[in-house]
Amino acid sequence: MLKxxxxxxxxxxxxxxxxxxxISAYPITPQTxxxxxxxxxxxxxxLHAEFVNVESEFAAASVVLGASAAGAxxxxxxxxxxxxxxxxxxYCIAGMRLPxxxxxxxxxxxxxxxxxxxxxxxxxxxxxxxxxxxxxxNQEAADLxxxxxxxxxxxxxxxxxxxxxxxxxxAFEPVDIPDAKEIDAFLPAFTPANIVxxxxxxxxxxYADPRFYLETRYILHRAMERSETTIKxxxxxxxxxxxxxxxxFIKTYKIEDADLVIVSMGSVVGTIKQLIDELEEEGKKxxxxxxxxxxxxxxxxxxxxxxxxxxxxxLEKSVSLGRGGILASDVRWSFPRAEKKGRNFSSFIAGxxxxxxxxxxxxxxxxxxxxxxxxxxxxxxKKELISDKEV
Amino acid sequence: xxxxxxxxxxxxxxxxxxxLLSIAAFKDGKFSQAFPxxxxxxxxxxxxxxxxxxxxxxxxxxxxxxxxxxIVQDENLLETVPILDGLKPDGLIVVNTEKKAEDLQLxxxxxxxxxxxxxxxxxxxxxxxxxxxxxxAFCTITGLISLDAVQEAIMEKFPGRVGENNVAAxxxxxxxxxxx
Numbered sequence: 001m002l003k004x005x006x007x008x009x010x011x012x013x014x015x016x017x018x019x020x021x022x023i024s025a026y027p028i029t030p031q032t033x034x035x036x037x038x039x040x041x042x043x044x045x046x047l048h049a050e051f052v053n054v055e056s057e058f059a060a061a062s063v064v065l066g067a068s069a070a071g072a073x074x075x076x077x078x079x080x081x082x083x084x085x086x087x088x089x090x091y092c093i094a095g096m097r098l099p100x101x102x103x104x105x106x107x108x109x110x111x112x113x114x115x116x117x118x119x120x121x122x123x124x125x126x127x128x129x130x131x132x133x134x135x136x137x138n139q140e141a142a143d144l145x146x147x148x149x150x151x152x153x154x155x156x157x158x159x160x161x162x163x164x165x166x167x168x169x170x171a172f173e174p175v176d177i178p179d180a181k182e183i184d185a186f187l188p189a190f191t192p193a194n195i196v197x198x199x200x201x202x203x204x205x206x207y208a209d210p211r212f213y214l215e216t217r218y219i220l221h222r223a224m225e226r227s228e229t230t231i232k233x234x235x236x237x238x239x240x241x242x243x244x245x246x247x248x249f250i251k252t253y254k255i256e257d258a259d260l261v262i263v264s265m266g267s268v269v270g271t272i273k274q275l276i277d278e279l280e281e282e283g284k285k286x287x288x289x290x291x292x293x294x295x296x297x298x299x300x301x302x303x304x305x306x307x308x309x310x311x312x313x314x315l316e317k318s319v320s321l322g323r324g325g326i327l328a329s330d331v332r333w334s335f336p337r338a339e340k341k342g343r344n345f346s347s348f349i350a351g352x353x354x355x356x357x358x359x360x361x362x363x364x365x366x367x368x369x370x371x372x373x374x375x376x377x378x379x380x381x382k383k384e385l386i387s388d389k390e391v
Numbered sequence: 392x393x394x395x396x397x398x399x400x401x402x403x404x405x406x407x408x409x410x411l412l413s414i415a416a417f418k419d420g421k422f423s424q425a426f427p428x429x430x431x432x433x434x435x436x437x438x439x440x441x442x443x444x445x446x447x448x449x450x451x452x453x454x455x456x457x458x459x460x461x462i463v464q465d466e467n468l469l470e471t472v473p474i475l476d477g478l479k480p481d482g483l484i485v486v487n488t489e490k491k492a493e494d495l496q497l498x499x500x501x502x503x504x505x506x507x508x509x510x511x512x513x514x515x516x517x518x519x520x521x522x523x524x525x526x527x528a529f530c531t532i533t534g535l536i537s538l539d540a541v542q543e544a545i546m547e548k549f550p551g552r553v554g555e556n557n558v559a560a561x562x563x564x565x566x567x568x569x570x571x
Contacts, residue, residue: 004417006410115429137450167452170406171426172413270450356454 002176007138007168010175011077011103012037014142016047017183018149020075020101021190022067024052024060030080030115032105032169038075057082061089068098069204071192073149077103079165081110083121087128090158094129094220096205097194099152099159101145102130106266106317107165108353116354117165119266122294123318123326129220131155131227132295133247134265135163138175143246146178147234149187154234155227156193162294164267164317166354178242186241224296231293249298251290252305254280258287260370261306263331264315265291268350268357272315275362286366291327302334313346313369315362315379324376325349344373355380393535394455395442397525398474399464402434404522408462409440411526411548415540416444424449437472444535460533462525463487464508466495475499485529487521504532504571506564515560516553523557527564538565
């Protein structure tokens with residue numbers, strides 16, 4: 001049913017219909033309405049699940065780890081400092097191959113304190129062995145949660161569904177919320193691959209000395225790479241079942257005859273599409289490559305989509321301090337060495353700590369990279385706030 | 392595309408006002424988007440909320456910087472926040488104040504309308520929350536969103552007494568604006 005609904009409410013309703021057995025979350029800042037709503041749904045009997053309120057995100061992650069290891073479909077949501085506090089357990093969950101689904105309401109990282117949107121939080125945990133899917137709008141955020149449980153359970157890999165904090169989580173817009181029956185038909189009951197059970201004692205994630213540890217990392221890396229097939233299949237099945245093209249590996253917009261391609265992920269791609277249409281009316285051919293699955297990284301798709309493009313600019317809401325653009329590095333790495341020559345790669349960092357990314361900012365970026373490649377620029381940087389020494 | 396920016400202070404129901412307008416527009420069969428821009432998350436801090444309404448899917452996520460319409464829930468913000476920034480020259484600004492529009496002496500060519508929304512809220516709702524009155528005034532002046540849809544949205548969000556009081560306050564705002 002199509003509803004005008006807040007992103008967080010939409011996600012909570014959809015997650016409830018995915019029938020998790022255990023939900024655990026830290027209930028206060030940084031948190032969203034997602035777990036507040038889920039607590040209400042469970043409390044009112046709308047979902048038969050154990051809702052475990054805990055004292056920290058570290059505990060929340062530990063609870064869903066234990067629940068998943070015992071065979072439960074387990075879910076949590078967090079953001080920002082909360083995700084960083086979870087980080088130790090995040091790695092354990094991946095190492096134990098537990099198919100947990102976690103919503104990240106992407107927000108900035110302290111210090112200085114910022115409650116606002118960017119993607120530095122999920123980016124900090126990109127290497128942990130979690131599949132990471134990014135939402136363009138609230139419809140996709142809702143849809144990706146339905147897909148995430150299936151992907152996680154079919155691959156025995158945990159999945160983060162990322163949606164921009166505030167910009168999506170607090171936005172009211174139309175979202176088609178499927179019926180419970182439709183979701184049940186798409187998402188079968190969870191059959192755990194491996195359960196810890198006191199009647200038949202065994203341990204997981206225990207101890208791997210130098211003879212074994214390296215292989216565990218190799219196996220996890222290969223599992224991440226191989227999850228490509230499942231991510232694509234689940235997205236294709238979703239299209240068949242629900243009629244919406246949500247998720248998958250990459251999406252493109254007006255890329256075929258584009259002279260310049262912008263690469264980005266998350267909600268800013270909506271603004272970019274709007275700009276591309278405006279530029280088209282002015283006679284400029286600009287296209288978009290949208291990253292849907294950030295981990296595993298869609299290296300081959302990125303290369304094939306961009307191999308005929310000579311001017312590429314990556315816009316991202318995170319930064320590797322001391323290195324620069326992270327997504328930009330991934331995109332450049334997607335090209336074979338010989339094919340990097342003669343191409344202009346530009347890298348823009350934007351929207352950190354909730355800084356508005358306006359059409360004017362994007363237009364400035366396009367005009368600048370049409371003239372010359374930009375190695376690294378912080379879009380909208382206020383030079384007047386920075387002393388000469390630091391420029 | 393219609394773009395509305397709401398200015399107020401935390402606790403005045405700014406985000407709820409944006410939400411209600413967007414839900415009402417949806418009920419009218421339009422596409423709409425509403426989202427907040429929080430300052431410090433506390434009562435009294437300046438808050439902005441944005442609404443977009445269109446006949447097609449809304450994709451942009453930028454803040455509303457060139458609104459056709461401004462709703463100002465606290466007139467004191469006119470002195471502390473650059474509220475008029477980006478307002479279209481032929482736009483409309485609705486201010487919660489007991490003053491007349493000309494006495495505000497706003498530097499704009501846009502139409503200025505005023506309504507003593509806090510006073511009405513205290514009388515009808517019993518709390519100084521002006522949002523239903525401001526929405527009522529806005530919808531009556533512009534006709535952009537049907538009042539039936541707004542009333543329905545209010546009753547869904549605040550079932551019972553609170554909703555009924557807010558609908559009564561909204562109706563008062565309509566009467567006042569219709570008389571002008």
